[in-house]
Amino acid sequence: MAKSFFGTDGIRGTVNTESLNSEIALKLGLAAGKIFTRGDHKHRVLIGKDTRISGYMLESALESGFTSSGMDVFLTGPIPTPAVAYLTQALRADLGVMITASHNTYEDNGFKLFGPDGLKLTDEKQLEINELMNRSDIMSLQDKNQIGAARRVDDALSRYIEFAKATFPNTMRLDHLKIVIDCANGAAYKVAPMIFWELGADIIVIGDQPNGRNINQDCGSTKTQSLKEEVKSNNADLGIAFDGDGDRLVIIDEKGDEVNGDHLLGMIALSLKNKNLLKNKNIVSTIMATKSLENYLKSIDLKLIRTKVGDRYVIEKMLDIGSNFGGEPSGHLIINDFSSTGDAIVSSLQVLSLMIEENRPISNLTNLFPLTPQKNYEFKTENINNISNSFLEELSNKMNEKIGDEGRVIIRKSGTEPLIRVMVETDTKNIGEKLIDEIKLSLNHST
Template sequence: MSTPARRLFGTDGIRGTANKAPMDAATALRLGQAAGRVFNRGTHRHRVVIGKDTRLSGYMLEPALTAGFIGTGMDVVLVGPLPTPAIALLTRSLRADLGVMISASHNLFEDNGIKLFGPDGLKLSDAQEAEIEALMAGDLAAGLVAPARLGRASRMEDAPGRYIEAVKQSFPRHLTLEGLRVVVDCAHGAAYKVAPTVLWELGAEVVAIGDAPDGFNINRGVGSTAPARLAELVRERRADIGIALDGDADRVVLVDENGTLIDGDQILALIAESWHAQGRLRGGAVVATVMSNMGLERRLKARGLSLLRTAVGDRYVGERMRETGCNLGGEQSGHLIMTDFGTTGDGLIGALQVLSVLVEEKRPASQVCRRFEPLPQRLVNIRFAGTSPLEDPGVQAAIAAEEARLGERGRVLIRASGTEPVIRVMAEAEEEALVQDSVTCLADTIRARAALRG
């Protein structure tokens, strides 16, 4: 039996412009009613944990979701602004049936999103999301309970402390961050309190930026997608390292003491080698997406490790990790999944794994974190109207020709966006000129064919 198509859910929950469908109160209410109906099964008292980041629109979506869940008889535990991995953790530790994170991750405040976690702390499967969508499209009255069976809402005051202690447990007990000066950029987002607290309690001298959210400034000129200010401050304060989280703190990038960026691929290589040396890396491999640099793949291969690639999206990384028994995976953007410590991406725990290596090796970040030389890589986005130009025989022939030309020296990756009518053209090779030529050739072909089909 095939899984029904999903229209609301993308690769990471539902996302859109705040106060416009599907990211409006009416849709959130129906989502709560539909998800509540799916997960309100069995005779026990049902519970859902709801967290959010610091966007103004969170105050609109949170009560709408709460109303939907209460109407289906589920109790709601509200924890306020906390990182996405904290919601996954609390969902499991509180034995909740469902976890909800209200966040649009690295997007600006105008957008928002809703991510759902099952009782195991894992993001819902495509089939579960499709089931919820199908219910939302129909009459939800059948799932509403009698007045005496309505759920209740409560606030959990010690939720940040629970997450802080869990994160600290991921850092080796015999080590301390004393003597390290760390700049942490919280993106004016969900980790604005917990991230500086964790680093300080582990002994670091902490300089925090992006820690004054006002509902509008999340990710604006700060965070993992805008690390320029962080790099400047690291140099200015002569810090040992800089940590940049995104709005919901499920991803991280770093800058070394010189202000040089350290992306997710470099962090994966560092953690993989460290864990492999300690006998902690399971599966003999690291899971990453098709976007990860070939330099990472070659680095791991030279050390007897494999790189297993998936489609773009940390949920697909997580699924492949569970299939293969790997305990480390992630994305070039800085999503890092370490199943020894959690079920979803956790930027803060990822940063602590790097800091532990810095402390152990007693070398500067510029030496520790630069694990390989990335191959030149270029990405071009091509918008189209009508049917996808990827179906055109001329485009398929051009892709095959470029793949043959690059051979083992590089690769091309052509894929359609999952959220907009855009074709993403990426090439990667040993020589910059070859990359530029390959992307230009393919992009020109796709644009020409798209114009004919539009």
């Protein structure tokens, strides 16, 4: 049976296990290199990475696969995922690869792939690569006369810094704003502080001492307690937490409270609408966006379009319907006038520009609508493959019938971890708790 290497966001797994190792990296380079060396031009691939210690090992194996396929390899070193998307376009590369496991801890790693347009590869293109990776003769498909070279892109960071700064209004500066930045000991640890400092902010930086093993460790967008404390103790105007690869952000307001992702989406949507900068009335998010956001957008004459979970699906839908703004409540925000993928630094600059325009604190700007309470539960299992999608769909339908008009239930497999994610959205606390307990029981019986 052919192995499926790809999940919802590229390839991801625990390093030096059957889910992710040097052999898989080599095969990925060989297979993707074979597919992206079509045509007569000189072919090139750009490879970036975050700060995980396993990045060295995987980068070397990946480089070997691509050069064996005849592609020239451009290496950037540690750099955010959106920088890879941008530089893939800017350097006219055929492919971009980011070595990262995003918000996961250092034991995991993976690969995100971008086409020459800076967009993440489609399911169809990933399937094509997957099929080649499964071929027993993958090592013999290469042309002995076509071998590529590798080189470092010494100005990769400075190129991205200038790109990001250019998305901030050139009539504005960040003077008089005190900002705490949490770089998650990850890919943004060099570029983020430089960008905010060059724009004039008074910055306090945490999570900027990566050692290969501390990425996302008690820091970053999934662990914001230290950032909240720093914001309060320094009387800062704002806190910004990035995840390990710099495509996702969490905002902490001046009170030390986390800004809800749906409120961020609503705030930016309203701002773009008021400036007549929306291409149409459609705002794209995922099934995880709340009913509250949907109702708020409707109240300002906008429409929420939902997709599967994953910023890749949000972007695909945006392109399909001609929308220029969307994102996930988890913090992937996409303004495709600027970026072809989620970019936490660019998104945070848009939030800051709005604060300056309105001359109001972030807590005041985001308090747009009351949120329907959500209960989230993660069911961890080593037997994730034994739980079928059809079973989860049937269970989800059953729970939604029970909750009726009082809310909604989403039950899905994580695309990046061995988890079943459950979300119950309802104003009625007892109903939410009862349904969670019932879902737990059903999932336990299924394994």
